[in-house]
Amino acid sequence: MTSYRAFSPARIWTLATATVTQLLRMKILIFLLAFCALVVAAGFAFPVLNPEQQLKLLKDVSFGALQVFSLVIAIVATALLLPRDLEDRTLYTILSKPVPRHEYLLGKLLGVLLLIGAGLLLMDLAFSAVLWLREKLLLAQIIQALEAKTPEAVAQLQEIVGKQGLNWGLHLGVLAVFWKAAVVAALALMISCFASSTLFTVVVTFCVVIIGHGQGLIREYFLQGGTLAEPVKKLLSALLAIVTPDLGVFDVVDNVINGEAVGLGAALAMSGTALLYLTGYAVVSHLLFVEKEL
Amino acid sequence: MSTAPEPTPAVAVENLSKVFKAGLGKRAFVAVRDLSLTVREGEVYGLIGPNGCGKSTTMKTVLGLLAPTRGRTAIFGRSSTEVASRQAVGFLPENPYFYKHLNGLETLLFYGRLCGLAGAELRDRAREMLSLTGLEDAADRRVAGYSKGMLQRLGLAQALLHRPRLVVLDEPTAGVDPAGSRKIRDLILGFREQGLTVLVTSHLLEQMQEVCDRVGIMAHGRMMREGRVDELIAVENQTELVLRDASPELLAGIRELVERDGRAALVRSGQPRTTLESLFLEATEEKP
Ligand SMILES: Nc1ncnc2c1ncn2[C@@H]1O[C@H](COP(=O)(O)OP(=O)(O)O)[C@@H](O)[C@H]1O
Ligand SMILES: [Mg+2]
Numbered sequence: 001m002t003s004y005r006a007f008s009p010a011r012i013w014t015l016a017t018a019t020v021t022q023l024l025r026m027k028i029l030i031f032l033l034a035f036c037a038l039v040v041a042a043g044f045a046f047p048v049l050n051p052e053q054q055l056k057l058l059k060d061v062s063f064g065a066l067q068v069f070s071l072v073i074a075i076v077a078t079a080l081l082l083p084r085d086l087e088d089r090t091l092y093t094i095l096s097k098p099v100p101r102h103e104y105l106l107g108k109l110l111g112v113l114l115l116i117g118a119g120l121l122l123m124d125l126a127f128s129a130v131l132w133l134r135e136k137l138l139l140a141q142i143i144q145a146l147e148a149k150t151p152e153a154v155a156q157l158q159e160i161v162g163k164q165g166l167n168w169g170l171h172l173g174v175l176a177v178f179w180k181a182a183v184v185a186a187l188a189l190m191i192s193c194f195a196s197s198t199l200f201t202v203v204v205t206f207c208v209v210i211i212g213h214g215q216g217l218i219r220e221y222f223l224q225g226g227t228l229a230e231p232v233k234k235l236l237s238a239l240l241a242i243v244t245p246d247l248g249v250f251d252v253v254d255n256v257i258n259g260e261a262v263g264l265g266a267a268l269a270m271s272g273t274a275l276l277y278l279t280g281y282a283v284v285s286h287l288l289f290v291e292k293e294l
Numbered sequence: 295m296s297t298a299p300e301p302t303p304a305v306a307v308e309n310l311s312k313v314f315k316a317g318l319g320k321r322a323f324v325a326v327r328d329l330s331l332t333v334r335e336g337e338v339y340g341l342i343g344p345n346g347c348g349k350s351t352t353m354k355t356v357l358g359l360l361a362p363t364r365g366r367t368a369i370f371g372r373s374s375t376e377v378a379s380r381q382a383v384g385f386l387p388e389n390p391y392f393y394k395h396l397n398g399l400e401t402l403l404f405y406g407r408l409c410g411l412a413g414a415e416l417r418d419r420a421r422e423m424l425s426l427t428g429l430e431d432a433a434d435r436r437v438a439g440y441s442k443g444m445l446q447r448l449g450l451a452q453a454l455l456h457r458p459r460l461v462v463l464d465e466p467t468a469g470v471d472p473a474g475s476r477k478i479r480d481l482i483l484g485f486r487e488q489g490l491t492v493l494v495t496s497h498l499l500e501q502m503q504e505v506c507d508r509v510g511i512m513a514h515g516r517m518m519r520e521g522r523v524d525e526l527i528a529v530e531n532q533t534e535l536v537l538r539d540a541s542p543e544l545l546a547g548i549r550e551l552v553e554r555d556g557r558a559a560l561v562r563s564g565q566p567r568t569t570l571e572s573l574f575l576e577a578t579e580e581k582p
Pocket of ligand 1: 293294314323324325343344345346347348349350351352
């Protein structure tokens with residue numbers, strides 16, 4: 001018998017990798033293939049548009065698909081995890097081993113995040129490759145069409161097209177998508193700790209995600225003008241931020257698509273916010289789960 | 295003269311009550327009422343009772359899967375609320391099931407890692423458990439294709455993997471064919487020989503009679519009878535004549551006949567003793 005350790009990264013890793021395989025066996029990879037097909041299609045369709053618009057369209061479609069992929073997995077896959085284990089009674093055998101409940105939860109969460117992270121990384125690579133290729137092809141086309149010969153003219157064209165092409169900001173955009181999905185996954189896990197069914201978790205998380213996206217709007221509309229006293233507004237605003245995550249923080253995607261630079265500072269602030277939400281939800285999940293009757 | 299201190303029991307359940315809160319408007323359900331039992335180190339203890347009497351609830355509380363409403367449970371002196379108490383115990387739940395996408399060996403490797411085993415030691419131990427439970431041939435087949443008996447044996451292998459001092463088995467032979475059930479009982483008898491402590495539930499009485507040192511009979515969430523199996527039931531090399539309205543002369547005549555036989559001996563006369571089965575039926579039909 002080995003001696004018991006109160007906190008073991010190895011146990012969490014075992015649970016996380018088991019979660020990844022569990023989810024992979026649910027045929028989630030098909031999503032990735034569909035994504036790649038979509039990106040390639042978007043990259044080479046609509047040749048009638050002007051080059052800038054073509055690249056923008058490619059980015060629009062790709063980021064849309066990235067968001068859908070990551071949010072669907074974050075909500076649906078996470079919502080399935082606990083009920084599955086409870087139904088299959090694997091939770092009994094796992095928790096009757098010397099595994100603290102918080103490690104079980106962390107393992108599950110880490111597993112979902114690994115899967116979303118790896119999925120996004122692969123999609124980012126595929127998308128970057130297509131975008132880069134498209135950019136080069138378009139540039140060559142334009143240079144040929146305009147018969148630009150002088151180096152200055154070529155450089156100018158390069159700059160115009162490059163603004164819509166591949167740059168580091170796009171990867172930061174993918175990071176933002178990842179953080180948003182991570183926060184939503186943690187939220188879904190928290191809800192599934194007390195939900196009575198998977199459907200309940202999915203529906204509630206979905207609603208909270210919608211509210212979370214509109215938090216800025218809600219604040220502006222109800223709390224900015226209006227007749228409420230200042231402290232009441234502050235309180236309501238804080239309550240809103242606690243109950244639903246402010247997902248607007250992660251919406252740098254539009255800026256990225258428009259070719260605007262996202263500063264490192266903004267990226268750090270975004271990551272910090274995400275970690276704060278993740279920690280908060282994980283703590284509440286633990287408090288709910290540790291009391292759960294199995 | 296001083297008495298030796300009581301050794302720490304393998305399992306201690308003290309005045310355990312478990313109430314399941316129901317939804318709004320429904321009555322709360324008392325699954326276990328003021329139950330106490332101790333399992334001494336090295337013995338095989340059987341908890342028997344009709345379906346729904348609270349056996350599984352008691353076991354889950356011992357393993358810390360459920361929190362007691364009142365009372366406390368401990369494993370080798372450590373409260374079940376401590377995660378560390380589970381280092382010394384292996385649990386086979388009722389109708390065990392495992393991740394269906396893993397095969398038998400992968401399943402054991404997964405559980406072994408959770409217990410802190412790793413590397414070659416874990417591999418060897420997993421192989422050893424597969425051969426002990428007769429699952430070598432199924433080791434690389436997906437668990438999804440396992441039969442009930444195979445799942446039950448994989449559950450046993452998983453429970454024994456980390457060399458626990460106590461194994462808790464919930465209905466290990468339920469729904470298993472006679473041959474499979476025989477195998478499982480032989481394994482339990484083997485545990486006893488190795489000095490493992492076993493806490494087992496079942497509603498199959500003859501089987502419990504064979505493997506258990508002591509049994510507790512539960513009904514309606516309470517302990518109705520408890521004791522050594524051989525004390526609770528009659529010995530098999532004895533024959534009983536149960537007579538109604540026998541006259542003293544008839545009894546005297548019978549005694550005389552027995553004495554003349556030379557081989558047989560009259561052990562006792564009086565109220566008939568009972569089998570575990572009739573005791574079970576009697577005990578569980580009593581109103582709490
Ligand atoms: N999680 C639960 N919520 C409500 N009632 C439960 C729960 N688990 C068990 N029960 C009830 O408690 C009683 C005892 O169940 P159990 O311990 O599983 O019995 P058994 O002796 O057959 O193993 C049953 O009537 C069962 O319906
Ligand atoms: Mg039961």
